[in-house]
Amino acid sequence: MADTPYLVSRLQGFGTTIFAEMSALAVATGSINLGQGFPDADGPPEVNEAAIAAIRSGHNQYPPGIGIPELRTAIAAHQAQWYGVDFDPDTEVLVTAGATEGIAAALLALCEPGDEVVTFEPYYDSYAACIALAGAHRRVVQLRTPDYSFDPSALIAAITPRTRVLLLNSPHNPTGKVFTRDELELIARLCVEHDLIAVTDEVYEHLVFDGEHQPLVTFSGMRDRTVTISSGGKTFSCTGWKIGWVCASPELTAAVRTVKQFLTYVNGGPFQYGIAAGLGLPGSVFRRVAADLEEKRDRLSAGLAAAGLSVFRSAGTYFVTVDIRSIGERDGLAFCRALPERCGVVAVPSVVFYDDHDAGRSLVRFACCKQLDVIDDAVGRLQGLTS
Numbered sequence: 001m002a003d004t005p006y007l008v009s010r011l012q013g014f015g016t017t018i019f020a021e022m023s024a025l026a027v028a029t030g031s032i033n034l035g036q037g038f039p040d041a042d043g044p045p046e047v048n049e050a051a052i053a054a055i056r057s058g059h060n061q062y063p064p065g066i067g068i069p070e071l072r073t074a075i076a077a078h079q080a081q082w083y084g085v086d087f088d089p090d091t092e093v094l095v096t097a098g099a100t101e102g103i104a105a106a107l108l109a110l111c112e113p114g115d116e117v118v119t120f121e122p123y124y125d126s127y128a129a130c131i132a133l134a135g136a137h138r139r140v141v142q143l144r145t146p147d148y149s150f151d152p153s154a155l156i157a158a159i160t161p162r163t164r165v166l167l168l169n170s171p172h173n174p175t176g177k178v179f180t181r182d183e184l185e186l187i188a189r190l191c192v193e194h195d196l197i198a199v200t201d202e203v204y205e206h207l208v209f210d211g212e213h214q215p216l217v218t219f220s221g222m223r224d225r226t227v228t229i230s231s232g233g234k235t236f237s238c239t240g241w242k243i244g245w246v247c248a249s250p251e252l253t254a255a256v257r258t259v260k261q262f263l264t265y266v267n268g269g270p271f272q273y274g275i276a277a278g279l280g281l282p283g284s285v286f287r288r289v290a291a292d293l294e295e296k297r298d299r300l301s302a303g304l305a306a307a308g309l310s311v312f313r314s315a316g317t318y319f320v321t322v323d324i325r326s327i328g329e330r331d332g333l334a335f336c337r338a339l340p341e342r343c344g345v346v347a348v349p350s351v352v353f354y355d356d357h358d359a360g361r362s363l364v365r366f367a368c369c370k371q372l373d374v375i376d377d378a379v380g381r382l383q384g385l386t387s
Ligand SMILES: Cc1ncc(COP(=O)(O)O)c(C=O)c1O
Pocket: 037, 097, 098, 099, 100, 101, 124, 169, 172, 173, 201, 203, 230, 231, 232, 233, 239, 242, 243, 244
């Protein structure tokens, strides 16, 4: 039976997200919200000042469809400076309404109905919905606790003659995994062998604590078969601005642009100036952002461990995952629904990111992108969990 009567069949089952439910619960109970991943402090002041200056100087109408030249040039310079990849700002860079629109436009542009998209579970929730919107099918390869490695033979088995796209997220939400060079080499080799297009979601590219972010596009054979997607929201603590981008060969960019122009056409004119300023900041600013977040990751991880939870080390992103079986619990969804009443803290049950519910049932994700005193308050409240 249809769960939402007017909704098309391909989106049945995609009801209200768990984030909406948990954030509403946080408000209703006055809890500390470590559920949704958004920071509670501003990022580098230069970024905000540039957006304010753009508003004041009248940049308030539709920007160009592909994004303002200043931002496209800054994106291309950023890719060259950080990763040594050259993109033409006019034909190989496209500004989107957050990474979310870039991902949606890429999947809608590249997948025929019936095509298959291979991705890793747990996965960011918009992937399943966008694959379904495109009429494609997802095939998932599991990242296994405790180190979130995957079985290479499972990846090989997931690729079929119908596979069109491999969708990779690294650094990875919700696990905090940063894919290793060996793993990326295997993924790249399989993309080349099976003539797949890679769509990469790199929104946490600058939020890495252990290891190093290596874009898939830098691997052999990947330059012209990769759609690299990122955004400024996480790096510059402005998730509400929704300024993202796509970098790819002219042919792939043209395909994605064709869809993008009919989704939002454009967005966030003055904010594009802000992100352009941010991308041009010195490397030391990016390193400080990562170091600040690493301190928060450490503080939250230690507090969760002290509360008796089994903590998986997060190598990057805004998130830390725990297994609640260490405190005698089994069901993360029930645990998260009860946690606001029990302790005044909100978290997200990782099961919502899994097709294999058994694998994710006892896992719970906490966001560490909050000020240290907020994290301290939250972990203080959680110390009562086992009493
Ligand atoms: C893995 C991942 N991709 C994409 C997004 C969304 O990015 P944006 O806000 O730029 O659309 C998020 C936000 O949480 C995310 O975690």
